[in-house]
Amino acid sequence: MNCFHHLASAPLGLLLAADPNGSGIISLRPVDLAIIAIYFVMVLAIGFYLKRYTKSGEDFFLAGREMTAWVAGLSFLSANLGALELMGWAAAAYQYGILATHWYWVGAIPAMIFLGLVMMPFYYISKTHSVPGYLQLRYGESTRALSAVSFAFMTVLMSGINMYAMALVMKVVLGWNIHFSIWVSSITVAVYVALGGLFSAIFNEVLQFFLIWLGALLIPILGLIETGGWSGLVARIHQNFPQGDYTHLWRTMGSFSDNPMGIHWTGIVLGLGWVISFGYWTTDFLVVQRVIAAKDIRSAKMAPIIGSFFKMAVPFIVILPGLLGLGLLSFKLVPESAVGPGLHSYNEVLPLMLARYCGPGLLGLGITALIAGFMSGMAGNVSAFATVWTYDLYRPFVRKDATDAHYVSMGRWCTILGVLVSIGTAYLVMNFKSIMDYVQALFSFFIAPLFGTVLLGMLFKRVTPKGGFCGLLAGTVSSVGMWALVKADPKMLAVIALSPNAKDMAENMYRALWSWLICVIVTVVVSALTKPKPVEELTGLVYGCTELPSEGDLPLWKRPIFWGVLSAAAFVVLQWIFW
């Protein structure tokens, strides 16, 4: 699902505009097909193996809360590292150059470190099973219901959209039948998640992590050999595109009109780096669920920090192939709207680079990495949906006192139902493509205000249940309002993004920023006028009312704070190198 990317960018939308009738740009040999088939056999076998270990609700929905920091950390990262992100951001790198890296660095690293060091202790100590579950403990049922309904509804819809998008990618890249791709992948995911629950989802995310790295890593390695290193690549890009700056991160951000994204550094830092990134990485249950499944509080704190180191490296396999396309391809890629006979779109840059360097066998590995990314993303969606539906909607509002076995059974059926609804959505989108834009926008409405609500609730005991609910509602409604305003009158973009030169990307950033501010202001004002919860009810939920467990006599190098600081330092050095 990865709403963070959807709300932040256009790549998926561009991808979906691809011509579904085009012939495949890659053809596979028997060894490639064998590699793909082995992956399917493996994930199904893992699902059947794990079924015997998923007896209780905690097993099925929280993977027994026994994941090590490494497993939780890789799974946390992989839940966001889907196939569409790989292809979409490689395309964005071809289109915008190294600016696309902001979504991996400033748009992720500070938030991941903050989640690990500041927010994770509260999620973990409160023993919540989900983010809506935390909201219930902190604010009450109404806030939980608002958050759970929006999350559950949007998760299955986004899963369907991604499913259709991936089937279309398989059609464009390999020439596969769309219905075949949708049904085979969906049934496989439904089977292995229904059998093993979050255990299955996490196991497959870890597998996917290795497949994506080992499947894609050859592109930058061979690409840099071909160009003679980074300086050779930069020289080739300047030779092919002398008019633009594609290799500096911040230098062109002083004005909306100086960079191809049409965005100012304030939008990147405050909109992306603060609100969208923190909103996504710290409150989207899809990613947070992986960390809640950690075996102890130190693992829960370490998991996002471990993830942050790998996240910093992801541009090597995503952004670099896009830049290599700029420097090495003998023809120029075009926007989707300009694709005609013999022309390729930006979105095909990753498959094109894969086909450039990978022969039989290696090509199968690369395609398997894309399929694995897609399937584990879908598994992540349906497992998060099953948890929120069962624990945050079904149990409190439909059937309060059922047995644990009943809820596990509900979770399994929900998984199958979630996949079926996703398939339905995929077919709906196939026939009415404009639905997709609306659904993606809908998802973006909730994330920024939710971050305001969770953050204020965790840090300040004075924030009241009424304040939290009203803030979340006001932030969400204002986000919808701004979006509708720009839809109705595109000139309003200049008002919301503060510049006549602003482009769509800037609108997302500033809309998120304003809706977050509105949420915070309304929460503070309403809280000032209403009665807070007694302090004893906030124990384990709020800073200042919670005794955080000591890390004992751990040596410095085993402490999360040490690795958090190291990750932050590496992040700063990278900004400086590519300034």
Next chain:
Amino acid sequence: MSEKHHIIPVWFFVGVLLLIYGVLIFASGILEFSTPPTTVLGNVHPAIWWGALLTIIGAIYVHLFRPRKP
């Protein structure tokens, strides 16, 4: 990962998959050694050394995390 359940660690499954893939890719590289694919830098036989790397990583993971009797 699994003190409570004694589940085979996920790293073992990773190792098995990489080992199988490594052997397949390595074998495919050897088979086309005399007529390498027409891909860019195909003459450096990436399938052979990448296949070998996957095989080694896979074998190490399988060995380290193989199921043992409790």
